[in-house]
Amino acid sequence: MKVFRDPVHDIINFDKVQENYILDLIDSKEMQRLRRIRQLGLSSYTYPGAEHSRFAHSLGTAFLMKRVIERLQRVRGKQEKQWLQEIFDNQDLVLCSALLHDIGHGPFSHAIEDVMGVKHEVWTMQIINNPDTEVHELLETYKPGFAKEVADVIARVHPCEMVVKLLSSQLDVDRFDYLLRDSLMTGVGYGKFDLEWMINTLTIGQVDGVPEIGLNLDKGLSIAEDFVVARYYMYKHVYFHKTTRSAEIITRKILNRAKELIISKEMECPPYLDVLFLSKPEDKEKFLPSYLELDDNILWHWFHQWVNSNDKLLSNLCDKLLNRKLLKSRDISGINVVNLISHLKVLEKPPYGDFIAVDNPSTSSYKDPYISKRTRSETDDIEKDKEQREATEQIFLFDTSKKHFELARKSPIIFAIRDQTIEQQRLYYPVELQETVDTLLK
């Protein structure tokens, strides 16, 4: 047994014989790169402990997937076992998909995605499907055609929906791990839930004739509530924290400025950064080797170098990031958006205009806000309305007769927050504009 000590799961283990394909993947160059990419990017500017890596999260997700499958193997009932057989037959596929689901993340993921115009999911597909990567070679050596299957699970287009949902849905192992890990490593009090009980109450039933993993109604209702609320608070207080977002905005501005200078040939493109600044979305394959060299360390190195740049804006932005001279923020959620434009016209004048930003992060607390206002007040129509089904993957609870209940129908707490969009609307500005902002937004 290969053992890893882990702050969330204590002992993570994989069998050296039966799960050697997982251990080989862990040792691949592309997985090891994730050790050098922080899971929460710049959250350590707010929560100094948040230095954990995407590698640790990937390992934790694969281990949790293994534990969930072990639990499902103990579910009783002939019919239930038949439904679950599809997962058991694909155990290797599910584990590999869980381990590799974030393999395409880059340093400061969301900032570089904006600069490149390529999402990390697309790089994930490239890394898994490209014959030149170690990950691809390992998957294909294990089983020909396996790389494509793993990629399909992660892209959510694999024909086995239950396998896809174990990794990506309202009740998935990725979410289990990142909430617990991010909560522990940031040191915040929320984001926690009883993982052991959650796993213990997992079961299977049918919803509209389709097998669905859910929770036992009697035992699982409270833990399901806890889980949804944990995510709600983590977005509100950690992922959308104003200080972290300020550091992210500066990083985005640094990368955009560097791109302008490199494209206009006022600055040379540093090694490996060609993928950020000179590639086009359609050139992914060509730039994959450069992308795989990128990590947090390389970008931090260049931020240090650019403090001494002749370009004052680039130098100033890098100084701000390195020395935590972050932008100030102001809640603008109540401001008339047309008036806001007039304010922005004043604020974007030199010499501070380049430091202004408006930030509107948002997510939904439980279901995506695709649920219609019309049926919200009614009780049983939600599943019937086709237009709403698009992204409303739900958490289901099953009673002893295997009747299913959607979580919000059983939980007044979840019913109350189900349509709550978690969002922030903030104006970011340098401290030098404090008085101007106070005057404009008073």
Added chain:
Amino acid sequence: MLDNEYALIRLFTVAPTIEGRKRFQKTVYLLQQIGVPYAEKFKYYHYGPYSSELQAEIDRLVRYELIDETYTGDAYVYEITGKGEEFVQQYSSLNSGGFEFPEHLVKRLIGTSTPVLEMASTYAYLLEMGYKEEEAMVKALELKPHLEYCLDKARTLYDDICRDMSN
């Protein structure tokens, strides 16, 4: 600044109404795929690529009273308001404002039936995820056998808008 809001409202300067959330979602996804700078993240769901971020932004525009949302019994219909028109005008005068906007393609997409948009966006999603063209056709059919009748139309639509955008 306010780029996402502007990019969405800009749609209404070409097509005064957008009928259906699915149409809204798929149009934005297809425009993003051909290079129009929409920043929303999409995931594959029951009806193809869908973005909860985009839906949240649409809701915000409604809350800002930049667009109106009405439910007709079959679908949600979105229309630009007077305040929305003012927003577009004002935004264009910002230093950071404006971007190239393929008006004729937007018109074509918004005028396309939702099954074709659903199939075209599914096909485009598969291409984005690294499928080759012919593989993407086969996979799109596997994912949406009930939309087989519009697969060719969907592919033609996507190929056309890609070609138009690059010209």
